Amino acid sequence: MTAASSTWTWSYLEERLELLGQGIVSNPLNLALLLVLIYVIVPVLLPKDPNGPTLLPPLSAARSHLTVPTSTSTYSYLPSKHPNTTVWTRYTPRTLAVFDGTNPPSGDANQEPTILLAINRKVFDVTKGKNFYGPGGPYGNFAGRDASRGMAKQSFDLEMLTPLDREIDTLEDLTPMEVSNMKEWEGHFTGKYGIVGELINESELATEGEEKEKAEK
16 A cells, blocks of 8 residues: 555545544434443453353352342343143043142142133133132132033032033033123133143043054054
8 A cells, every 4th residue: 555545545534533523513313322332332342350240150050049130140040940831631520620729749749739620621720820719719619620611600609510420511501691601711711821631521532542442453
Protein backbone atom coordinates (compact mmCIF):
# COMPACT_ATOMS: atom_id res chain seq x y z
CA MET A 1 0.00 0.00 0.00
CA THR A 2 1.46 3.39 -1.02
CA ALA A 3 1.72 6.42 1.27
CA ALA A 4 -0.93 8.25 -0.74
CA SER A 5 -3.31 5.30 -0.49
CA SER A 6 -2.74 4.97 3.25
CA THR A 7 -3.39 8.68 3.76
CA TRP A 8 -6.62 8.46 1.77
CA THR A 9 -7.79 5.46 3.83
CA TRP A 10 -7.22 7.22 7.15
CA SER A 11 -8.89 10.36 5.86
CA TYR A 12 -11.90 8.33 4.79
CA LEU A 13 -12.14 6.59 8.19
CA GLU A 14 -11.84 9.88 10.04
CA GLU A 15 -14.60 11.33 7.90
CA ARG A 16 -16.90 8.35 8.52
CA LEU A 17 -16.24 8.37 12.26
CA GLU A 18 -16.91 12.10 12.38
CA LEU A 19 -20.24 11.61 10.59
CA LEU A 20 -21.10 8.72 12.91
CA GLY A 21 -20.29 10.82 15.96
CA GLN A 22 -22.44 13.68 14.69
CA GLY A 23 -25.32 11.26 14.09
CA ILE A 24 -25.06 9.88 17.61
CA VAL A 25 -24.94 13.30 19.23
CA SER A 26 -27.76 14.75 17.12
CA ASN A 27 -30.12 11.79 17.65
CA PRO A 28 -30.78 10.63 21.26
CA LEU A 29 -32.03 7.30 19.96
CA ASN A 30 -28.66 6.53 18.39
CA LEU A 31 -26.96 7.39 21.67
CA ALA A 32 -29.27 5.01 23.57
CA LEU A 33 -28.59 2.21 21.09
CA LEU A 34 -24.84 2.77 21.45
CA LEU A 35 -25.06 2.48 25.24
CA VAL A 36 -27.04 -0.75 24.94
CA LEU A 37 -24.48 -2.14 22.49
CA ILE A 38 -21.63 -1.28 24.87
CA TYR A 39 -23.51 -2.91 27.78
CA VAL A 40 -23.91 -6.14 25.80
CA ILE A 41 -20.43 -6.34 24.23
CA VAL A 42 -18.20 -5.30 27.14
CA PRO A 43 -19.02 -8.29 29.41
CA VAL A 44 -18.31 -10.62 26.49
CA LEU A 45 -14.90 -9.10 25.77
CA LEU A 46 -13.73 -8.74 29.37
CA PRO A 47 -12.21 -11.81 31.13
CA LYS A 48 -14.67 -13.68 33.33
CA ASP A 49 -14.28 -13.97 37.08
CA PRO A 50 -13.77 -17.70 37.84
CA ASN A 51 -15.52 -17.20 41.18
CA GLY A 52 -18.46 -15.38 39.66
CA PRO A 53 -21.87 -16.80 38.58
CA THR A 54 -21.81 -19.46 35.88
CA LEU A 55 -24.32 -20.60 33.31
CA LEU A 56 -23.87 -24.25 34.25
CA PRO A 57 -22.80 -25.73 37.60
CA PRO A 58 -20.65 -28.85 38.03
CA LEU A 59 -22.72 -31.99 37.43
CA SER A 60 -22.33 -33.11 41.05
CA ALA A 61 -23.68 -29.80 42.28
CA ALA A 62 -26.59 -29.83 39.83
CA ARG A 63 -27.63 -33.26 41.06
CA SER A 64 -27.48 -32.33 44.72
CA HIS A 65 -30.79 -31.56 46.40
CA LEU A 66 -28.84 -28.99 48.45
CA THR A 67 -28.12 -26.91 45.34
CA VAL A 68 -30.58 -24.04 45.27
CA PRO A 69 -30.37 -21.18 42.76
CA THR A 70 -29.27 -17.89 44.33
CA SER A 71 -29.86 -14.35 43.16
CA THR A 72 -26.49 -14.44 41.34
CA SER A 73 -26.97 -17.85 39.73
CA THR A 74 -28.34 -18.14 36.22
CA TYR A 75 -28.62 -21.92 35.88
CA SER A 76 -31.38 -24.38 36.68
CA TYR A 77 -30.62 -27.11 39.18
CA LEU A 78 -31.82 -30.71 39.02
CA PRO A 79 -34.53 -31.71 41.54
CA SER A 80 -33.74 -34.26 44.24
CA LYS A 81 -36.11 -36.70 42.53
CA HIS A 82 -38.17 -36.88 39.38
CA PRO A 83 -41.94 -36.42 39.66
CA ASN A 84 -44.15 -39.48 39.46
CA THR A 85 -45.23 -40.48 35.96
CA THR A 86 -48.32 -42.31 34.79
CA VAL A 87 -48.13 -44.73 31.86
CA TRP A 88 -51.13 -44.77 29.51
CA THR A 89 -53.11 -47.85 30.54
CA ARG A 90 -56.35 -49.63 29.81
CA TYR A 91 -58.33 -49.95 33.02
CA THR A 92 -61.35 -52.01 33.99
CA PRO A 93 -63.71 -50.76 36.73
CA ARG A 94 -61.94 -53.03 39.23
CA THR A 95 -58.39 -51.99 38.36
CA LEU A 96 -59.38 -48.32 38.27
CA ALA A 97 -60.89 -48.53 41.76
CA VAL A 98 -57.42 -49.05 43.24
CA PHE A 99 -56.51 -45.44 42.39
CA ASP A 100 -58.85 -43.73 44.84
CA GLY A 101 -56.13 -41.78 46.64
CA THR A 102 -55.69 -44.19 49.53
CA ASN A 103 -53.08 -46.52 48.03
CA PRO A 104 -49.51 -45.24 47.45
CA PRO A 105 -47.93 -46.42 44.15
CA SER A 106 -46.19 -49.79 44.56
CA GLY A 107 -46.98 -49.72 48.25
CA ASP A 108 -44.38 -47.00 48.90
CA ALA A 109 -45.70 -44.90 51.77
CA ASN A 110 -43.30 -42.07 50.85
CA GLN A 111 -44.97 -41.52 47.48
CA GLU A 112 -48.17 -39.56 46.98
CA PRO A 113 -51.15 -41.79 46.16
CA THR A 114 -52.39 -41.51 42.57
CA ILE A 115 -56.01 -40.44 42.04
CA LEU A 116 -57.75 -41.41 38.79
CA LEU A 117 -61.31 -41.10 37.58
CA ALA A 118 -63.08 -41.77 34.30
CA ILE A 119 -65.50 -39.74 32.19
CA ASN A 120 -66.97 -41.12 28.99
CA ARG A 121 -64.44 -43.98 29.11
CA LYS A 122 -61.47 -41.62 29.29
CA VAL A 123 -59.29 -41.96 32.41
CA PHE A 124 -57.82 -38.80 33.96
CA ASP A 125 -55.06 -38.37 36.53
CA VAL A 126 -56.49 -35.84 38.99
CA THR A 127 -53.81 -36.29 41.65
CA LYS A 128 -52.93 -32.59 41.59
CA GLY A 129 -56.57 -31.88 42.48
CA LYS A 130 -56.42 -34.13 45.55
CA ASN A 131 -58.11 -31.49 47.70
CA PHE A 132 -61.22 -31.96 45.55
CA TYR A 133 -61.02 -35.60 44.43
CA GLY A 134 -58.99 -37.18 47.21
CA PRO A 135 -60.32 -38.83 50.38
CA GLY A 136 -62.58 -36.40 52.22
CA GLY A 137 -62.80 -34.03 49.24
CA PRO A 138 -66.15 -32.76 47.96
CA TYR A 139 -65.87 -35.00 44.87
CA GLY A 140 -64.05 -37.84 46.60
CA ASN A 141 -66.83 -40.31 45.66
CA PHE A 142 -65.58 -40.19 42.07
CA ALA A 143 -61.98 -41.16 42.90
CA GLY A 144 -61.13 -44.45 41.21
CA ARG A 145 -64.56 -44.67 39.60
CA ASP A 146 -66.51 -43.91 36.44
CA ALA A 147 -67.87 -40.41 37.09
CA SER A 148 -69.75 -40.09 33.79
CA ARG A 149 -73.31 -40.30 35.15
CA GLY A 150 -72.58 -38.08 38.12
CA MET A 151 -71.03 -35.40 35.91
CA ALA A 152 -73.93 -35.62 33.48
CA LYS A 153 -76.55 -35.22 36.20
CA GLN A 154 -74.47 -32.79 38.26
CA SER A 155 -74.83 -35.11 41.24
CA PHE A 156 -72.15 -36.46 43.55
CA ASP A 157 -74.33 -39.06 45.26
CA LEU A 158 -73.06 -42.62 45.57
CA GLU A 159 -76.05 -43.87 43.58
CA MET A 160 -74.49 -42.26 40.50
CA LEU A 161 -71.74 -44.90 40.59
CA THR A 162 -72.08 -48.28 38.87
CA PRO A 163 -71.11 -51.28 41.05
CA LEU A 164 -67.67 -52.65 40.19
CA ASP A 165 -69.02 -56.10 39.32
CA ARG A 166 -71.25 -54.73 36.55
CA GLU A 167 -70.56 -53.61 32.99
CA ILE A 168 -69.65 -49.98 32.37
CA ASP A 169 -72.66 -47.65 32.41
CA THR A 170 -73.92 -47.23 28.82
CA LEU A 171 -75.53 -43.86 29.69
CA GLU A 172 -78.28 -44.56 27.13
CA ASP A 173 -80.98 -42.97 29.30
CA LEU A 174 -79.29 -39.57 29.57
CA THR A 175 -81.07 -36.55 28.14
CA PRO A 176 -79.36 -34.34 25.53
CA MET A 177 -78.78 -31.74 28.24
CA GLU A 178 -77.16 -34.30 30.53
CA VAL A 179 -74.94 -35.56 27.71
CA SER A 180 -73.92 -31.96 27.07
CA ASN A 181 -73.04 -31.55 30.75
CA MET A 182 -70.87 -34.66 30.63
CA LYS A 183 -69.11 -33.50 27.46
CA GLU A 184 -68.32 -30.14 29.07
CA TRP A 185 -66.78 -31.86 32.08
CA GLU A 186 -64.86 -34.17 29.76
CA GLY A 187 -63.40 -31.18 27.91
CA HIS A 188 -62.54 -29.45 31.18
CA PHE A 189 -60.68 -32.49 32.52
CA THR A 190 -58.88 -33.04 29.21
CA GLY A 191 -57.52 -29.51 29.29
CA LYS A 192 -56.64 -29.42 32.98
CA TYR A 193 -55.50 -32.94 33.81
CA GLY A 194 -54.90 -34.84 30.57
CA ILE A 195 -55.92 -38.36 29.56
CA VAL A 196 -53.81 -41.20 30.98
CA GLY A 197 -55.83 -44.22 29.93
CA GLU A 198 -59.06 -45.82 28.75
CA LEU A 199 -61.84 -47.52 30.71
CA ILE A 200 -63.01 -50.84 29.26
CA ASN A 201 -65.10 -53.77 30.44
CA GLU A 202 -63.43 -56.90 31.74
CA SER A 203 -65.17 -58.85 28.98
CA GLU A 204 -63.55 -56.62 26.35
CA LEU A 205 -60.14 -57.18 27.91
CA ALA A 206 -60.67 -60.94 27.93
CA THR A 207 -61.78 -60.94 24.29
CA GLU A 208 -58.72 -58.95 23.26
CA GLY A 209 -56.50 -61.39 25.12
CA GLU A 210 -58.04 -64.35 23.27
CA GLU A 211 -57.65 -62.62 19.90
CA LYS A 212 -54.01 -61.85 20.67
CA GLU A 213 -53.32 -65.49 21.54
CA LYS A 214 -54.89 -66.64 18.27
CA ALA A 215 -52.82 -64.15 16.29
CA GLU A 216 -49.61 -65.38 17.92
CA LYS A 217 -50.32 -69.02 17.06
